[in-house]
Amino acid sequence: MKKKLLSVLLAAAMILALAACGGKDSSGGGAPASDSGSASTTAPSGGDAGSGEAVHLTLAHADAADGSLFGECTKIFKEKVEAASGGSIIIDIFPNGQLGTVSEYVTGIQNGTIDLAPAVTSFVANFCPNVSVFEMPFLFEDHDHVWESLDGSVGETLSKDLTDNNIIPLIWWGIGFRNVTTSESHPVNSLADFKGLRIRTMQSVIQQSLFQALGADAVPMDWGELYTALQQGTVDSEENPYTQVFSSNIWEVNPVIVQTEHEFSPSVFMMSPTVEGKLSAEQLDVIYKCAEECKPLFRQCTIDINNNALKSLQDNGCTFVDTLDKTELQAATMSVYDQYPEYADLVAAIRALRG
16 A cells, blocks of 8 residues: 555656646745744844855645645745856755744744745744635635636735735645545435534634534534544544545545535735745846746646646545535535624625626
8 A cells, every 4th residue: 555655646747747737847845834843943144135155945745745725825926037147146955844833933034033934824923814715605606707816806915914914925825625524434425414423623612613514513623633533433424625634644544535615715825925025126027027927827726736636545545525515515614604794804805707
């Protein structure tokens, strides 16, 4: 099994690097993780924009060096910036949580000890409360609906939240739609099967309300406890994007994959405001232009890496259930919207994009 899994991982990484991400060949990262390792390396300081020497910018992420969403995306950005700047800007990537946890990256972006970092938005929610609108149930129809929301007034609101908290958002994209996984002894083939299902959720009151509305027993739990909890039967089920289910080996103890797409998890590529003092105006323009060029590539990587992960899950013998009636699930969770009226304006703006 280990040899087969290794082959699948290598194949997925190669497909992503060559196809989804335009055939880039620098060093990269791993699948998005809800928790990261501890700090172990001190970030190098940037250079002087007027000295004629290359300015080094530190880019930190918590994922593996190859094959992951954040890893592949940051490789693309590094290559574009270094080429467009003629080598006057060097992006030094520190993967695998070398510079701390994701939460520490956010603080580092704010105080300037880290120049660049991607993060799932659950880690910036304290500074960007409006991003929780993405946790509302069955709000988005497809990826294009998500991207249009992030590129419009909703994205402007989220960007202002971060900018007001000393974080510059360069790119909004995401780690994908979230889906339910479960064990063979607790199958989910219909709305009725959610009744009494003990499902692990994030520490999110909205997400807990979502699954309670479906009839499940929502159990908030730290990510680090989940695998063992599923293995021991403390919880029956969990939910995550396909890429997280595959890369974290959740499928080994939850081999039934149920397509629900009940919410979408956004990501943000952050820059520290202190970077503006390290670069010339021309260099700073390179950063912003390259970020804009990377945006569609990052978003395509989100789609491709989840499609590849789902294929890998099926190749490893997981059962895939795609027969749930989403209209029925939406109707069952409409009460959640009444519980969180503070997001009504953002919800209306998102829905307006689809008439």
